Amino acid sequence: MYLDQALLVVFAVFQAAILVLYAANASVRTPSTVAAAALVVADALGLLILSHAEHFRSIRPSNIINSYLFITLLFDIARTRTLWIQHAPKPIASIFSATVAVKLFMLIAEAIEKRKILSPRYANASPEATSGIYSRAFFWWLNETMSTGFRRVIHEADLFPLDDALSSIALKKEAETSWGKVDKNRSHALLWATLNANRERLVAGIFPRLFMIGFRYAQPFLLARTIDFVSSNAPDNIGWGLTGAFLVVFLGMAIASALYYHMCYRFITSLRGSLVTMIYTKTVDLNITALDESAALTLMSNDTGEYP
Numbered sequence: 001m002y003l004d005q006a007l008l009v010v011f012a013v014f015q016a017a018i019l020v021l022y023a024a025n026a027s028v029r030t031p032s033t034v035a036a037a038a039l040v041v042a043d044a045l046g047l048l049i050l051s052h053a054e055h056f057r058s059i060r061p062s063n064i065i066n067s068y069l070f071i072t073l074l075f076d077i078a079r080t081r082t083l084w085i086q087h088a089p090k091p092i093a094s095i096f097s098a099t100v101a102v103k104l105f106m107l108i109a110e111a112i113e114k115r116k117i118l119s120p121r122y123a124n125a126s127p128e129a130t131s132g133i134y135s136r137a138f139f140w141w142l143n144e145t146m147s148t149g150f151r152r153v154i155h156e157a158d159l160f161p162l163d164d165a166l167s168s169i170a171l172k173k174e175a176e177t178s179w180g181k182v183d184k185n186r187s188h189a190l191l192w193a194t195l196n197a198n199r200e201r202l203v204a205g206i207f208p209r210l211f212m213i214g215f216r217y218a219q220p221f222l223l224a225r226t227i228d229f230v231s232s233n234a235p236d237n238i239g240w241g242l243t244g245a246f247l248v249v250f251l252g253m254a255i256a257s258a259l260y261y262h263m264c265y266r267f268i269t270s271l272r273g274s275l276v277t278m279i280y281t282k283t284v285d286l287n288i289t290a291l292d293e294s295a296a297l298t299l300m301s302n303d304t305g306e307y308p
Contacts, residue, residue: 061132
């Protein structure tokens with residue numbers, strides 16, 4: 001925690017220094033540069049507050065902070081390169097380069113998991129629940145299971161505990177609450193109630209899918225730009241930039257695809273869990289003379305037991 005906070009304080013100081021330098025240097029001062037620098041200072045202060053809150057209120061590294069640092073770091077690296085190429089004032093270019101280095105250390109510090117400092121209540125939580133965005137993107141939290149399976153046969157005791165959000169108790173409570181609020185006379189009432197109960201897991205898969213679409217659309221433009229580069233006498237810096245762009249696109253597509261399908265299967269699991277608990281609860285509540293013997297359970301196995 002103290003390392004994170006110290007790095008954030010240094011980051012905020014550097015950003016404030018950049019703001020002062022832009023405001024004091026008339027050759028590079030414009031309304032947009034000063035406003036952008038001021039917003040980054042405000043971002044740094046917001047990160048400081050959010051990091052402190054996330055440390056005490058979340059069992060996993062902050063998704064918001066890690067996503068923000070990773071995305072902005074890519075743009076900051078490109079901006080640092082531009083500052084040095086365009087011979088910007090050395091104080092601005094130097095401090096901005098130091099800020100990028102600090103942000104890189106912040107990215108590493110914020111990605112460190114908190115399992116060693118968790119309270120006993122969360123000591124046995126699933127590694128998926130305590131893993132950060134990078135561990136889940138590359139499925140590093142499965143390494144222990146994969147390593148165990150490589151050495152010997154996996155037993156039940158080797159498996160991780162189920163994520164609390166996907167437990168039968170949690171899914172049953174969400175499904176019953178949603179079903180109780182829905183209008184039973186509405187068309188497809190069960191469908192809308194089930195989707196509403198699992199809306200968070202449904203929405204979680206939308207953003208990785210959008211990134212997949214964006215990366216796929218970027219490929220033709222990169223190929224066209226590469227062809228233009230090869231057939232021209234453009235400087236080598238353009239080629240290195242295209243190489244980095246290809247790395248970002250293909251790596252981003254792999255990560256986005258992994259996250260998308262992971263979110264899809266989490267949604268499928270929660271959907272099946274909600275339906276199974278609702279059907280089972282209804283079966284238990286019905287009078288035994290009001291239904292054919294085990295008919296509901298048979299339908300439950302057929303309708304919810306198949307993968308798409």
